[in-house]
Amino acid sequence: MPTPEPLTLPDDVAVVNVGLDLFAEAVADQGRPVTSVAWRIPGGGEPEVVAALRRLYGPLAEQVDAANAEVVRRLDQGVPMLVGVRPAGEVVPGLAVGDRTLLHCGPRITYDRVCDPLRRSMRAAVVAEGWAPDVAGADALLQAGDVALEPANLHDTAVPMVTAIGPSQPVHVVENAPGDNRAFAPVNQGPGETPWFGMETPAAIERLRFLAEVAGPLLDEVVQRHGPIDVFGLAAQGVQMGDDVHIRTQASTNLLLRNLLPELMALEDPRRVELATFLSQNHLFFLTVAMAAARAVNGWAMQVEGASIVTTMARNGTDFGIRLAGNDEWFLAPAPPIGQALYYAGFGPETSAKDVGDSAVLELSGLGGPAAGGSPSVAAFVGGTMADALATTEDMDRICAGRSSRFKLPLLDFRGTPLGVDVRRVVELGSTPKVTTGILHVDAGTGQVGAGVATAPLECFVDALLDLDQRLATPAR
Amino acid sequence: MPTPEPLTLPDDVAVVNVGLDLFAEAVADQGRPVTSVAWRIPGGGEPEVVAALRRLYGPLAEQVDAANAEVVRRLDQGVPMLVGVRPAGEVVPGLAVGDRTLLHCGPRITYDRVCDPLRRSMRAAVVAEGWAPDVAGADALLQAGDVALEPANLHDTAVPMVTAIGPSQPVHVVENAPGDNRAFAPVNQGPGETPWFGMETPAAIERLRFLAEVAGPLLDEVVQRHGPIDVFGLAAQGVQMGDDVHIRTQASTNLLLRNLLPELMALEDPRRVELATFLSQNHLFFLTVAMAAARAVNGWAMQVEGASIVTTMARNGTDFGIRLAGNDEWFLAPAPPIGQALYYAGFGPETSAKDVGDSAVLELSGLGGPAAGGSPSVAAFVGGTMADALATTEDMDRICAGRSSRFKLPLLDFRGTPLGVDVRRVVELGSTPKVTTGILHVDAGTGQVGAGVATAPLECFVDALLDLDQRLATPAR
Numbered sequence: 031m032p033t034p035e036p037l038t039l040p041d042d043v044a045v046v047n048v049g050l051d052l053f054a055e056a057v058a059d060q061g062r063p064v065t066s067v068a069w070r071i072p073g074g075g076e077p078e079v080v081a082a083l084r085r086l087y088g089p090l091a092e093q094v095d096a097a098n099a100e101v102v103r104r105l106d107q108g109v110p111m112l113v114g115v116r117p118a119g120e121v122v123p124g125l126a127v128g129d130r131t132l133l134h135c136g137p138r139i140t141y142d143r144v145c146d147p148l149r150r151s152m153r154a155a156v157v158a159e160g161w162a163p164d165v166a167g168a169d170a171l172l173q174a175g176d177v178a179l180e181p182a183n184l185h186d187t188a189v190p191m192v193t194a195i196g197p198s199q200p201v202h203v204v205e206n207a208p209g210d211n212r213a214f215a216p217v218n219q220g221p222g223e224t225p226w227f228g229m230e231t232p233a234a235i236e237r238l239r240f241l242a243e244v245a246g247p248l249l250d251e252v253v254q255r256h257g258p259i260d261v262f263g264l265a266a267q268g269v270q271m272g273d274d275v276h277i278r279t280q281a282s283t284n285l286l287l288r289n290l291l292p293e294l295m296a297l298e299d300p301r302r303v304e305l306a307t308f309l310s311q312n313h314l315f316f317l318t319v320a321m322a323a324a325r326a327v328n329g330w331a332m333q334v335e336g337a338s339i340v341t342t343m344a345r346n347g348t349d350f351g352i353r354l355a356g357n358d359e360w361f362l363a364p365a366p367p368i369g370q371a372l373y374y375a376g377f378g379p380e381t382s383a384k385d386v387g388d389s390a391v392l393e394l395s396g397l398g399g400p401a402a403g404g405s406p407s408v409a410a411f412v413g414g415t416m417a418d419a420l421a422t423t424e425d426m427d428r429i430c431a432g433r434s435s436r437f438k439l440p441l442l443d444f445r446g447t448p449l450g451v452d453v454r455r456v457v458e459l460g461s462t463p464k465v466t467t468g469i470l471h472v473d474a475g476t477g478q479v480g481a482g483v484a485t486a487p488l489e490c491f492v493d494a495l496l497d498l499d500q501r502l503a504t505p506a507r
Numbered sequence: 508m509p510t511p512e513p514l515t516l517p518d519d520v521a522v523v524n525v526g527l528d529l530f531a532e533a534v535a536d537q538g539r540p541v542t543s544v545a546w547r548i549p550g551g552g553e554p555e556v557v558a559a560l561r562r563l564y565g566p567l568a569e570q571v572d573a574a575n576a577e578v579v580r581r582l583d584q585g586v587p588m589l590v591g592v593r594p595a596g597e598v599v600p601g602l603a604v605g606d607r608t609l610l611h612c613g614p615r616i617t618y619d620r621v622c623d624p625l626r627r628s629m630r631a632a633v634v635a636e637g638w639a640p641d642v643a644g645a646d647a648l649l650q651a652g653d654v655a656l657e658p659a660n661l662h663d664t665a666v667p668m669v670t671a672i673g674p675s676q677p678v679h680v681v682e683n684a685p686g687d688n689r690a691f692a693p694v695n696q697g698p699g700e701t702p703w704f705g706m707e708t709p710a711a712i713e714r715l716r717f718l719a720e721v722a723g724p725l726l727d728e729v730v731q732r733h734g735p736i737d738v739f740g741l742a743a744q745g746v747q748m749g750d751d752v753h754i755r756t757q758a759s760t761n762l763l764l765r766n767l768l769p770e771l772m773a774l775e776d777p778r779r780v781e782l783a784t785f786l787s788q789n790h791l792f793f794l795t796v797a798m799a800a801a802r803a804v805n806g807w808a809m810q811v812e813g814a815s816i817v818t819t820m821a822r823n824g825t826d827f828g829i830r831l832a833g834n835d836e837w838f839l840a841p842a843p844p845i846g847q848a849l850y851y852a853g854f855g856p857e858t859s860a861k862d863v864g865d866s867a868v869l870e871l872s873g874l875g876g877p878a879a880g881g882s883p884s885v886a887a888f889v890g891g892t893m894a895d896a897l898a899t900t901e902d903m904d905r906i907c908a909g910r911s912s913r914f915k916l917p918l919l920d921f922r923g924t925p926l927g928v929d930v931r932r933v934v935e936l937g938s939t940p941k942v943t944t945g946i947l948h949v950d951a952g953t954g955q956v957g958a959g960v961a962t963a964p965l966e967c968f969v970d971a972l973l974d975l976d977q978r979l980a981t982p983a984r
Contacts, residue, residue: 270883271748271758272917281748284761287768288787295772295783306772310765406747406917416917440749440883440893441918 072458079457079492082499086338086454090502094454097337101355102432102450104334105395108327110204111258112319115217115250117242119197122185122214127197130161133182134194135387136346137360141172141179145347145365146473147228147383148192152179154225158238159196165230183344187214188325188388190317191468192347193226199238200246204261204322209330215322217241217249220312227477228383228470240308248305252293259289261323265397266436268316269404269447275320275437276389276398277466277481278407282316321388324395331355338498339431340451343394343463343486347386352490354453354498361494363487368469370412371482383470385484390465393426396434396447399464399483400426404439404447408466411482416441422464422483423448429455429463457495462486549935556934556969559976563815563931567979571931574814578832579909579927581811582872585804587681588735589796592694592727594719596674599662599691604674607638610659611671612864613823614837618649618656622824622842623950624705624860625669629656631702635715636673642707660821664691665802665865667794668945669824670703676715677723681738681799686807692799694718694726697789704954705860705947717781725782729770736766738800742874743913745793746881746924752797752914753866753875754943754958755884760793798865801872808832815975816908817928820871820940820963824863829967831930831975838971840964845946847889848959860947862961867942870903873911873924876941876960877903881916881924885943888959893918899941899960900925906932906940934972939963 073079086094119127132155134148144152149172156168156177171177182189189195193216201214219226219241223233253259265275268282275282287294287309294302294309309315328341335356342353342360351360365384373382392398402408403416403423412418420441426448427433433446451463462485469480550556563571596604609632611625621629626649633645633654648654659666666672670693678691696703696718700710730736742752745759752759764771764786771779771786786792805818812833819830819837828837842861850859869875879885880893880900889895897918903925904910910923928940939962946957 281758281761284758284765287765288761288790291764291771291787292780292783294768295774296780297772303769303773306769310768313765406921409917415920440886443892444883 070460073492074460078496082496083454083458085499085503086495090499093336093502094338097334097355098339098431098450098452100334101331101337101339101341104209104331105327105449106432106435108206108208108330110206110213110261110323110326112202112253112261112322113205113258114203114253115200115246116203117197117246118187118195118199118201118214118216121203122187122201124180124185125197129178129197130176131178131180132156132194132196133180133185133187133189134346135182135189135192136344137349137351137362138181139179139346139348141175143348145192145383145386147470147475148194148347148386150228150230150475151192151225152177152194154230154235154238155194155196155199157235158242159198181344183342183388186212186325186329188321188391189216190218190321190389191226191387192228192470193219193387198242200241200249202319202322204326205258206326206330209326209333211326211329213322213326213329215318215325217245218312218315218318220308220314223477227468229475229477240304244301244304245308248297248299248302251297252290255293255296256290259286261319262436264289264316265320265323266438269397269401269437270440272405272407274398274401274405274408274466276317276392277468278405279316279320280313282320283313286316286319317389320397321391324391324397328391328394336502338453338495340394340453340494343390343451343465344388345384345386345390347384350385350487350490352494354494357497357501359497361490361497363490366484366487368467368482368484371469371480372411373469373480374478377471377479381472381474381479383472385465385467386470387467389467390463393463393465394451396437396449398466399423400430400447400449401437401439402464402466402483403441408483411466425461425464428459429461431455453491453495453498456488456491460488462488462491547937550969551937555973559973560931560935562976562980563972567976570813570979571815574811574832575816575908575927575929577811578808578814578816578818581686581808582804582926583909583912585683585685585807587683587690587738587800587803589679589730589738589799590682590735591680591730592677592723593680594674594723595664595672595676595678595691595693598680599664599678601657601662602674606655606674607653608655608657609633609671609673610657610662610664610666611823612659612666612669613821614826614828614839615658616656616823616825618652620825622669622860622863624947624952625671625824625863627705627707627952628669628702629654629671631707631712631715632671632673632676634712635719636675658821660819660865663689663802663806665798665868666693667695667798667866668703668864669705669947670696670864675719677718677726679796679799681803682735683803683807686803686810688803688806690799690803690806692795692802694722695789695792695795697785697791700954704945706952706954717785721778721781722785725774725776725779728774729767732770732773733767736763738796739913741766741793742797742800743915746874746878746914747917749882749884751875751878751882751885751943753794753869754945755882756793756797757790759797760790763793763796794866797874798868801868801874805868805871813979815930815972817871817930817971820867820928820942821865822861822863822867824861827862827964827967829971831971834974834978836974838967838974840967843961843964845944845959845961848946848957849888850946850957851955854948854956858949858951858956860949862942862944863947864944866944867940870940870942871928873914873926875943876900877907877924877926878914878916879941879943879960880918885960888943902938902941905936906938908932930968930972930975933965933968937965939965939968
């Protein structure tokens with residue numbers, strides 16, 4: 031056995047520090063390079079959670095990873111095509127023309143627990159559907175339980191912010207041929223006085239009538255003449271042009287409109303000018319087209335059993351809820367405030383409603399937060415520089431199971447956006463999805479007061495993880 | 508006097524190397540950090556050039572810097588507004604309806620020296636104007652000198668690629684109120700078989716007729732109804748969305764079209780559908796709008812005496828020419844090949860025409876090459892990554908006198924694009940402007956074969972510098 035070399039100290043040191051920063055800081059103070067690894071005890075050190083993680087990363091890993099791979103494949107390879115714009119009552123499963131039913135954002139909720147802006151939106155919808163003459167009458171109907179409230183998500187539909195729609199409202203119809211499934215989202219209500227921003231003024235109610243009577247029918251004529259539109263093809267171009275395709279859809283909207291220009295200008299109906307004005311002022315028009323597409327690929331992915339990937343993430347302004355692929359059960363937590371935000375002058379956290387809407391389905395599809403690193407507009411909300419925006423993407427990358435092969439970020443040398451939020455990684459790292467979103471006034475009915483990035487609450491992810499572990503550890507009888 | 512410390516060698520070295528790389532490489536080989544400064548003898552070491560630089564940076568510097576500051580101010584603060592779309596013969600100074608005159612790209616040239624693709628474009632224009640029944644007849648007229656050839660630039664007009672236009676062709680009319688001046692550029696001919704890409708087929712000639720008879724009149728109606736459009740306001744948004752606003756104008760085009768959508772859809776003329784199809788297929792529609800705007804701010808800047816800043820940079824495919832602010836004289840060099848390029852399959856440098864067109868006026872206005880660092884599309888031509896695109900912007904930054912306050916690059920923390928090409932810096936560093944551009948077939952009349960980034964030839968910048976030095980050193984008698 032050779033004599034060991036005597037122990038010597040190196041002339042120069044460079045340090046990798048794991049966990050607490052104290053030691054790293056001491057080294058850095060002495061002028062030597064340090065790389066800090068932000069390590070925390072997985073799952074917050076809760077024995078039950080650590081045990082579940084141990085199983086889901088251990089003996090159950092092969093099974094979960096295989097299911098996850100199929101989920102990611104479906105999210106990535108679905109081809110959602112916009113094929114029409116129809117009244118919800120004609121196309122949405124479980125809804126019929128004449129039903130006194132509203133589809134609303136987020137998990138199931140009773141009217142008494144609904145937040146102020148969503149109540150206003152519901153009342154506006156009730157009046158626009160003709161079920162009550164005014165918002166007071168609408169409130170009475172809703173209080174009495176005479177209008178059925180259905181989570182849009184349970185009807186293959188995703189609705190943004192505090193949207194509530196009745197059967198007359200037009201929805202984008204998106205078909206995903208690989209999954210032989212469809213999904214829906216309402217035509218975006220646009221800027222100004224609108225119910226999706228929590229307003230119930232006469233102008234807001236009139237907007238719903240305009241959508242049902244003018245915009246919906248004319249847009250359907252346009253889409254029928256044009257033929258099916260590859261929604262994620264446009265979104266992929268939008269990501270190259272600074273859209274996160276959630277709070278920023280300027281580029282995608284404009285690409286869609288230029289594609290449709292011949293069919294728009296071929297409309298004979300003189301109301302086409304009203305439609306043109308609406309479209310010209312609505313840079314978020316693509317938002318709900320993208321949401322319908324995202325709901326379609328997630329709807330396909332939901333059919334995979336035993337995955338640890340989140341395929342529903344939705345908020346009604348009171349509750350935040352998620353579901354995992356292959357499981358109908360919702361896991362709930364209180365809706366969070368929107369942490370990183372820019373407010374209009376005179377507004378702030380104290381005047382803001384909680385995080386709300388089904389649009390977080392985009393974050394499950396490689397858009398929104400995952401695409402932040404391509405968006406100068408999102409950068410404004412997360413620190414101001416593109417490095418800050420990239421950090422939001424990297425946060426998502428650590429909790430996702432895959433990367434998009436179609437949404438690519440120029441700043442990361444055209445790497446795909448993170449895709450497939452893995453509840454194991456979320457719980458292990460204590461890091462939840464980042465959702466880009468608008469912010470509404472908490473109770474004044476005055477609409478939008480800002481925009482920002484919300485961080486999903488951890489507890490519902492922990493609950494979903496524990497449930498998954500239980501389901502997989504206990505084979506079906 | 509204190510005793511000097513004995514000379515000691517440091518334990519650790521880090522090196523800044525200036526000039527030749529040999530020493531730097533030796534240090535780097537020993538594993539120590541080196542920063543290399545690429546230094547060359549200014550002006551290539553030519554005594555006459557070095558002497559001129561010494562004066563222009565020395566005793567004449569204050570005078571030149573003051574003039575340059577005013578040039579940069581005009582380039583940066585001009586507000587070019589699109590106010591109409593009129594036949595060139597009605598609005599372009601020195602041109603009248605009925606004149607048998609073509610406005611062409613680049614410096615003045617006689618037909619015998621014109622390159623093949625520009626000849627084809629001229630012949631197509633002659634036929635479209637009705638001066639000859641076919642391209643053979645057009646060639647005879649041109650050979651005989653029976654059509655006057657005028658550089659568009661001498662008529663406050665900028666034309667892209669191998670464009671040649673007669674008085675019937677519609678031009679964008681741009682007004683710059685701060686300078687009380689106007690400038691013009693033809694409505695972009697779009698993709699496919701078109702004269703601006705060097706084609707003279709029946710379809711190419713028909714395109715010119717469509718522009719004169721349909722697109723021009725309808726677009727003028729649209730712009731008149733809409734009111735003046737802030738061209739650089741749209742371009743500034745485009746830069747945030749990945750446009751360099753030269754070879755990539757997708758975002759700016761779409762922004763303009765969405766702005767104009769109500770007026771477009773309000774057109775009663777049934778030929779609006781033809782217009783819609785043309786616009787829908789033409790993602791470079793904004794190119795010539797931006798060129799007219801750039802020509803307008805440069806037209807204002809040209810009125811400043813004694814500056815060292817380039818305010819004309821134009822190519823006819825045979826000659827590359829520049830002019831400095833305050834001086835009508837052209838300085839010429841042979842048109843260069845396009846160095847960094849991507850070619851369509853089956854094409855390459857040997858099948859390519861030389862760098863051509865007046866669109867380099869964009870590079871004098873903070874767009875194109877200066878804005879490369881914001882454009883993933885340009886990145887593809889200069890190495891593939893955003894770092895490569897940024898290097899193109901940084902190359903321009905070193906030879907420019909200022910930075911734009913409206914065109915900002917997210918990747919450089921929203922720093923302005925380089926503005927005002929200073930011939931002193933160009934000659935001192937031996938580094939000329941980078942121009943993003945399309946590439947045409949050298950002689951087959953088959954149109955575009957690629958796109959890339961051209962590097963301007965140095966010699967005309969040296970000549971302009973020597974002339975400036977002479978003019979300033981010899982006070983006006």
